[in-house]
Amino acid sequence: MSNTPLKIVVVGHVDHGKSTLVGRVLHETGALPEGKVEALREVCDKRGMPFEWAFVMDALQAERDQGITIDTSQLYFHTGERPVLIIDAPGHKEFLKNMITGAASAEAAVLVIDAHEGVQEQSRRHGYLLHLLGLTQIAVAVNKMDLVNWDEARFKEVEAEIRAYLAGIGVIPTHVIPVSARSGEFVREKGQAGWYKGPTVIEALNGFNGAAQATDQALRLPVQDVYKFDQRRIIAGRIESGRLKVGDRLVFSPSGKSARVATIEDWAGEHVTTLASAAGRSVGFTLDEPIFVERGQVAHLADNSPVLAHEIRARVFWLGREPLVKGDRLKLKLATAEYSVEVAAIERVVDVADLASHEAEVVQKNAVAEVVLRSRAAIAFDAFGANARLGRFVLVHGFDIVGGGIIAEAAAASRNIYAVDHKVTVDTRAVANGHKGGVVWLTGLSGAGKSTIAMELERRLFQKGWQASVLDGDNVRHGLCSDLGFSPDDRAENIRRVGEVAHLMAKAGLLVVTAFISPYRTDRDRVRAIDPDAFHEVYVATDLNECERRDPKGLYKKARKGEIPEFTGISAPYEPPAEPELHLDTTGKSIDESVAELVAYIEARFGNLALVQASA
């Protein structure tokens, strides 16, 4: 039998006796150091309370004062057949983050249920989370049987209840064991209850299987760091699955760059090299070509790549103090990579009490939900079911880990996969941003509302996660065009420069909104000609009388008095577009209504990536 300890987590509702069971198991297997029991007896006497097995694990003063486990802890013991690392997890809802901290590394679990109280909220939640974390080996200990006088009928009731719940999530418990952690019956030795023929807790632990090493799966080696301490350039990382050999041609996703493994480096008191390595090892290797490699990339073999997608559908357990809502931006950490993601949709929230799904707008603390996450950069991953280590992630907000999740699949997979290319093209930018770049050119009289609309439009698009930016007189006249006046020639040059800049920004992926009177058709057509597909002319049609009535800056009044020469609409012409892409009639409409009309137009024209996806 392997000398590797089996990792077991003990979970269940608060006060159902998890820590007591763990303390008892450690005592029965002789794992407690000499004098420990006597020392704890002294502590309990001093506190004027009966002997408490839970104090073995509940070492914190706050835990002993309140009689609850706050944080998870771990201890080794030997069952006589195998070494075990036992992980005690808190049952109080408030400490779910600590329960997950303990449970996430376990290979098997013991779910403790109070015979008197039966299945409670955290019994279900813990059962559900164990399953979500990928644990399938679960034994149930129905504890405090002494308090129900070892009543078989009561045991059967609790057993039926927990079996029904676990069946709902596809889990069959290995055993359901009647136990008294306090008296020790059925912990190691059998006790009362001649009607029970199954194993004791220790015997059940002996029956669990250890996790298999992932050597037979496809190679996944997330790059952890690149070292250049000496003349060698060593790429360091842990082999999460598969095998690595000298001579293997590695592909790094998502960059798509490729090179062969030249050496596998090691150190054993002196420099050594090896020819091969496998899953679980933290390795270092050199390549035969000096390609660019950085942390976060995943090395794999060419014939078995991870999935690349910008959108993933995942089941998330949320630990944040504030609820999770659509549109939230978070940092997603998967293996060694970090991605900036946005919550694109909350598809359903799971009620762990009855396993029903509900549509919901928010995910509350400690809840589980199916969500769609959208990333700017392509995420390299495997579905959790295919390769757990590349299919799970944590979410970070500010400085804190606020949740974790497992990836079901790429959301809208056919739309998501794009050819890995060395160049950043207009299309790859569009896929990353979730929208195309372009120029939305607002033209119209002074006072028509162009700047106000443009600013509000920018704000709304930005809130939707768009890369949007406004160019207007205020930000170009002071710099880019500070040498220009208002003569027809200068106006033409002003518009030409703005047009060139707007198109450059659009090529960089931005949705550019411009707000210039731009009265001359020929000037606007010249801007359109730079890239006709990207140029959308919007005529902000507010008639002269209305503009003159609004006169927000008092310019019309001055122009009428002749104080401003060549004022558009008064002493200089305005040539309305003959065929604008959008005719925005603002008469009788609020700014909000006009902006809403524009947002709808922009989403339809720039937000639909079907064409981009098809061509990429």
Place this chain on the structure above:
Amino acid sequence: MTMNHLDQLEAQSIYILREAFNRLDKIAMLWSIGKDSNVMLWLARKAFFGHVPFPVLHVDTHHKIPEMIEFRDRVAKEWNLPLIVGENRAALDAGMGPHQGRVNCCTALKTEGLKALLAQHGYTGVIAGIRRDEEGTRAKERVFSPRNAQAEWDVRDQPPEFWDQFKTDFAPGTSLRIHPLLAWTELDVWRYIARENIPVVDLYFAKDGKRYRSLGCAPCTGSVASTASNVEEIIEELETTRISERSGRAQDKESEDAFERLRAGGYM
């Protein structure tokens, strides 16, 4: 190529050391001269292919057993370690010692000495060789464990830590303790020392029926009855003993929560 338990522990510790080195700006490793921190140094040299790419700190309480200081200076030279030695000069000058209370002495000479050293160099991460099996509050520790600006440990509200995704984001002014040996046991450490042939101070080996199981300051570290005079015999002894490792460490025993209070205040 199947990995045994020591292989797994080694790979995990190397992963942790590399994470700390990559994710944190300014890190250092604590070296107590004890067996655990020697193993940790060895693992760092494995992780970084023969190099130790950060300073190695030793907080000198001037109450250490003299053999430890000799060992420190010899190994630091042999391994070419970037060693920095710190101390709480003011407390030493004021005559601090265990006669003023063991917990007080530990706090002043170790914790405050360490805090001063960290503040002086502006480290945001410090790697320490504590293990879960040593003591109940250490069993509750995280691998990446945050400390506030006063280097205090908020044991009641620790961050979640799972799937090897560690807390590497933290507010300015706060810092992290990194614990690469958290999952190791005393026995694992000795088996690894045997396997890798890692040097340790002779004080661990029995002389006249006694040996040190845990090394600290001379006044507070007692020896235990033992005939184990080499690494193999120590492993044999530990496979059967039920005496706890820190049984010889007097500062833990001043009160029920002595060690928790020491640690919450910034002790390793």
